Amino acid sequence: MKRIVIIDHFSKAPNEPGNNRFIYLGELLCDYGYDVEIITTTFAHLKKKQRKTNVKLYDDLPYKYTMLPEPGYPRNVCLKRFYSHYIFGKNLSNYLENMKKPDVIIAAVPSLDVGTVTGNYCSKYHIPLIVDIQDLWPEAFKLILKIPVVSDLVFLPMTLQANRFYKQADHIVAVSETYKHRGLKNNSKNVDGLCVYLGTDLGRFDESNKNKSVEKPNGELWISYAGTLGHSYNIEIIFDAMNQLSDDLAQKVVFHVFGDGPYLERFQEYSENCKIPSVFHGRMDYSTMVAYLCKSDIAVNPIVKGAAQSIINKHADYAAAGLPVVNTQECKEYRDLLETYECGINCEVESVEQVAKALQELIENPEKRKQMGENSRRMAEERFDRRNTYQQIVKVIEELAR
Numbered sequence: 001m002k003r004i005v006i007i008d009h010f011s012k013a014p015n016e017p018g019n020n021r022f023i024y025l026g027e028l029l030c031d032y033g034y035d036v037e038i039i040t041t042t043f044a045h046l047k048k049k050q051r052k053t054n055v056k057l058y059d060d061l062p063y064k065y066t067m068l069p070e071p072g073y074p075r076n077v078c079l080k081r082f083y084s085h086y087i088f089g090k091n092l093s094n095y096l097e098n099m100k101k102p103d104v105i106i107a108a109v110p111s112l113d114v115g116t117v118t119g120n121y122c123s124k125y126h127i128p129l130i131v132d133i134q135d136l137w138p139e140a141f142k143l144i145l146k147i148p149v150v151s152d153l154v155f156l157p158m159t160l161q162a163n164r165f166y167k168q169a170d171h172i173v174a175v176s177e178t179y180k181h182r183g184l185k186n187n188s189k190n191v192d193g194l195c196v197y198l199g200t201d202l203g204r205f206d207e208s209n210k211n212k213s214v215e216k217p218n219g220e221l222w223i224s225y226a227g228t229l230g231h232s233y234n235i236e237i238i239f240d241a242m243n244q245l246s247d248d249l250a251q252k253v254v255f256h257v258f259g260d261g262p263y264l265e266r267f268q269e270y271s272e273n274c275k276i277p278s279v280f281h282g283r284m285d286y287s288t289m290v291a292y293l294c295k296s297d298i299a300v301n302p303i304v305k306g307a308a309q310s311i312i313n314k315h316a317d318y319a320a321a322g323l324p325v326v327n328t329q330e331c332k333e334y335r336d337l338l339e340t341y342e343c344g345i346n347c348e349v350e351s352v353e354q355v356a357k358a359l360q361e362l363i364e365n366p367e368k369r370k371q372m373g374e375n376s377r378r379m380a381e382e383r384f385d386r387r388n389t390y391q392q393i394v395k396v397i398e399e400l401a402r
Helices: 021-031 058-062 079-097 110-123 150-154 156-168 177-184 202-211 234-240 264-271 286-295 313-320 332-341 352-364 368-384 391-401
Strands: 003-007 036-039 064-068 104-109 129-133 173-174 220-226 252-259 277-283 298-301 325-327 345-346
Touching: 003 021, 021 036, 021 104, 021 391, 036 079, 064 079, 079 110, 104 110, 104 313, 104 391, 110 129, 129 156, 129 177, 129 298, 129 391, 156 177, 173 391, 202 286, 202 313, 202 368, 220 286, 220 313, 234 252, 234 264, 234 352, 252 286, 264 277, 264 345, 286 313, 286 345, 298 313, 298 352, 313 368, 325 332, 325 352, 332 345, 345 352, 345 368, 352 368
Parallel strands: 003 036, 003 104, 036 064, 104 129, 129 173, 220 252, 220 298, 252 277, 298 325, 325 345
Antiparallel strands: none
8 A cells, every 4th residue: 555645734633624635635545545644733823822632533534643743833923933843844854764654745835844854855765755835935924024135135045945845846736826837947857747726625515505504684795705814815905995885785785704813803993994894703614614605795805915825725615605706816827717717806906996896896786796606616616626626636646656
């Protein structure tokens, strides 16, 4: 039996809310008869606290789930985080040296400490390495330190670290074409690479919607946002735009926000000055969020100027729910998808007026909402359904494991 090891520093545990790529991939590989181990950390990045490692659930999984010690950190941006990643990298290095050698390793980026350790290990023992790019580091950090030249110098060591890891990969996989091309720039082994969106399993998605009951008052129209509440997301622009909506709307409009993050309180306070009522649900289990999205009428994707995000989780969830999207994200790849499938309205990244106009247009035109929603679902079926798209990753693993 071929042994596959997946290393994902920021993996959600199987008992945590979410729709994790590598938990799904691990289950899929087990179905194909592989011996699978997923390696991650004891520290839950989203909650900023240590996980319980003695949960019985971990013993009943079809794959081995290993959590290595990491001290943790209080905030996403702080020196303690770099130290914490360094310690996790050391613990990972020790673990890899003592474990049974795998036939293939899949390593997610970030973090770069995982990349360095895994890349060196695979080179030393001639183990095929698949690098799966989830986010661009240090590009994401440069958005915070927005000082030309200075930020390039500060993050030069991380850039060189990333370049070396991409070079060591036998195959580049990424969650978007944008990320894929970044990895291929430094890799001469793998000419084409593979883009597989994070996506969602539409069968499970639809089943979740059937099994959860959400009450929606008659006559209400729901605008929804699902995702992290942090510095990359401009929820304020939605509140500002809703304040510009006509006072004589035919329906009562409610804005639903699903998610958590460091800006939660900031966004809640900002919402108090909005004439459209808002409901902050916090982080909820995936099935319940799915049910709410399927009851919604419009989705919003408000991302700040210059953000490094490309194709992300919420894109698949919005599409699976059949929602038209009002989008401010600059990512050309996502904007092109919305235009190609005619399932959303792209706005200038900081234009309150354009966002207000787009919302007003969709609120007042139910037929347009319906058509765009149907187009959105078609996009999910063709581009985001894990049942089909993740077979491409399995094929790469099969080729490397021979």
